[in-house]
Amino acid sequence: MNILQALFFPPEQPGGVSSMVPYVQERFQRMGWEMEMFSLPKRIRNKGSEEVGFETFDWKVYAGHPVVDKYIQTYKDYVWWTKLRIRKSYDLIHAHHPIAALVMKKLFPDTPVLMTVHSSYERELILNGKIASGGPEHSFLTSIYRELESTVDQLLTVSHSFKQYISDYVQDAERIGVIPNGFDEKRFRPMPHENAVPQFITVCRLVPAKGLDTLLRACAELKQRGHSFVLHLIGDGDSRPELEKLAVELNIYEETIFYGYMLHPEEFMPFFDVFVLPSRAESFGSVFAEAALCWLALVGTDVGGISEQIEHGVNGLLVPVDDAHALCLALEKLVLDPSYRYNLARAAGEKAKRMYSLNRVIHQMKSVYDTYRK
The missing domain is CATH 3.40.50.2000 (Glycogen Phosphorylase B;)
Structure with a gap:
C-alpha cells in the first residue's frame, strides 16, 4: 500500500x-x-x-x-x-x-x-x-x-x-x-540524577495561549515563599520580549533561562526535575507525553488533552487555568517532597509508555x- x-x-x-x-x-x-x-x-x-x-x-x-x-x-x-x-x-x-x-x-x-x-x-x-x-x-x-x-x-x-x-x-x-x-521510546533516555536546586522546564511556543505569564507569576510567589529553583524556557515566539520583561519585574530573571527554539529538546529534558506548562487550551499536549517519557514530574492545567494524560495526584498535578497561586502550591509540593516528585515521574513514564x-x-x-x- x-x-x-x-x-x-x-x-x-x-x-x-x-x-x-x-x-x-x-x-x-x-x-x-x-x-x-x-x-x-x-x-x-x-x-x-x-x-x-x-x-x-x-x-x-x-x-x-x-x-x-x-x-x-x-x-x-x-x-x-x-x-x-x-x-x-x-x-x-x-x-x-x-x-x-x-x-x-x-x-x-x-x-x-x-x-x-x-x-x-x-x-x-x-x-x-x-x-x-x-x-x-x-x-x-x-x-x-x-x-x-x-x-x-x-x-x-x-x-x-x-x-x-x-x-x-x-x-x-x-x-x-x-x-x-x-512517540518512539528510543528518542527518550531518562537520566538518574540529583539536582541540588530543583530544575523546572517547559517547552512550547512563547505565545499567550501557553499561559507562561501565569507560570512566571507562580515562580515569583514560590521565590517569595523562600524556595530555590531554576526555570528553563525552551521555545520562541512573539511573547518572548514581554515575558523577559515580566521576569525582570517579578524579580525572577536570575532564576529564569530563555533558550529560544531547540530542535530536539528531548535530548536536554532528562536532566531536569519537573515539566510545567499552564496552557489555556491544548488539544493533546504532546510535550507532556515526551516529558513523561523522560521521567519528569508533570504539572499542567485541567484542560483538553492535558487532563486526559494527567490523573491528578497519580502521575502528575493539575491546576486551574490562570491560577498562579494554585500553580505555585503545586510546584511547592514537588520542591518540598523529592520522593513524591520521583513517584509521580515514574507513574507518568509508565503511563506514557503504555498509552502513548x-x-x-x-x-x-x-x-x-x-x-x-x-
Missing part, C-alpha cells in the same frame, strides 16, 4: 505532528509499506491563483479579513505546489492539516483522504489575541470542520476532549475517530489504513 503523509509544515518545524510523522513513516517503511511525506515549504508565498470554492459554505462572505485572506492564499499556494511536485498516484493520503486535506481531495478526488485534526487554530488565535471570539474569522475557521466532514473520507483527532470540541461544528461527531499521538507508545499508534493507524485496501 502506497501512502502519502500530507503535512502543512515541513517535518523539521516544531510541534507534535512534526515530531511524530517522520517516525511513523520510518516504522511503516520497515514493515514493507510505501510511505512518503509532503509539505509546503515556508518560502512558498503568493504563488497560487486558482479560484477556491467550498461545498458547505461560501467563504467569500468572510473575505477582507486578514486571517481569512491569508488562509485562502495559503490554500491556493498548496494547490500550486502540489500540482508542481506530485506526479504519481497513491492508494491513500493521510493529511495532518485542513488545507492539506481539502487540497488533496480536490486534486485527487478518487483517492481516499484521511484527516487528523491535531489542534484548534481558531482557539489559539483567540487566546493569543489575534481574532475575536464569535467574529468573522472565528466563524470562517470553525466552518472548515464541517467542510472537512463533508469532503474527506475519514476524520480523526488526537483526544476525546478535542473530539467533543469539534462535535459542535459537524453533523455526525460519532464518525470521528480518536488516535492519540505516539509509537507501537500503539502504528497498530491503530494500520487498522484504519487496512480498511481502504483495494
Whole structure:
C-alpha cells in the first residue's frame, strides 16, 4: 500500500505532528509499506491563483479579513505546489492539516483522504489575541470542520476532549475517530540524577495561549515563599520580549533561562526535575507525553488533552487555568517532597509508555489504513 503523509509544515518545524510523522513513516517503511511525506515549504508565498470554492459554505462572505485572506492564499499556494511536485498516484493520503486535506481531495478526488485534526487554530488565535471570539474569522475557521466532514473520507483527532470540541461544528461527531499521538521510546533516555536546586522546564511556543505569564507569576510567589529553583524556557515566539520583561519585574530573571527554539529538546529534558506548562487550551499536549517519557514530574492545567494524560495526584498535578497561586502550591509540593516528585515521574513514564507508545499508534493507524485496501 502506497501512502502519502500530507503535512502543512515541513517535518523539521516544531510541534507534535512534526515530531511524530517522520517516525511513523520510518516504522511503516520497515514493515514493507510505501510511505512518503509532503509539505509546503515556508518560502512558498503568493504563488497560487486558482479560484477556491467550498461545498458547505461560501467563504467569500468572510473575505477582507486578514486571517481569512491569508488562509485562502495559503490554500491556493498548496494547490500550486502540489500540482508542481506530485506526479504519481497513491492508494491513500493521510493529511495532518485542513488545507492539506481539502487540497488533496480536490486534486485527487478518487483517492481516499484521511484527516487528523491535531489542534484548534481558531482557539489559539483567540487566546493569543489575534481574532475575536464569535467574529468573522472565528466563524470562517470553525466552518472548515464541517467542510472537512463533508469532503474527506475519514476524520480523526488526537483526544476525546478535542473530539467533543469539534462535535459542535459537524453533523455526525460519532464518525470521528480518536488516535492519540505516539512517540518512539528510543528518542527518550531518562537520566538518574540529583539536582541540588530543583530544575523546572517547559517547552512550547512563547505565545499567550501557553499561559507562561501565569507560570512566571507562580515562580515569583514560590521565590517569595523562600524556595530555590531554576526555570528553563525552551521555545520562541512573539511573547518572548514581554515575558523577559515580566521576569525582570517579578524579580525572577536570575532564576529564569530563555533558550529560544531547540530542535530536539528531548535530548536536554532528562536532566531536569519537573515539566510545567499552564496552557489555556491544548488539544493533546504532546510535550507532556515526551516529558513523561523522560521521567519528569508533570504539572499542567485541567484542560483538553492535558487532563486526559494527567490523573491528578497519580502521575502528575493539575491546576486551574490562570491560577498562579494554585500553580505555585503545586510546584511547592514537588520542591518540598523529592520522593513524591520521583513517584509521580515514574507513574507518568509508565503511563506514557503504555498509552502513548509509537507501537500503539502504528497498530491503530494500520487498522484504519487496512480498511481502504483495494
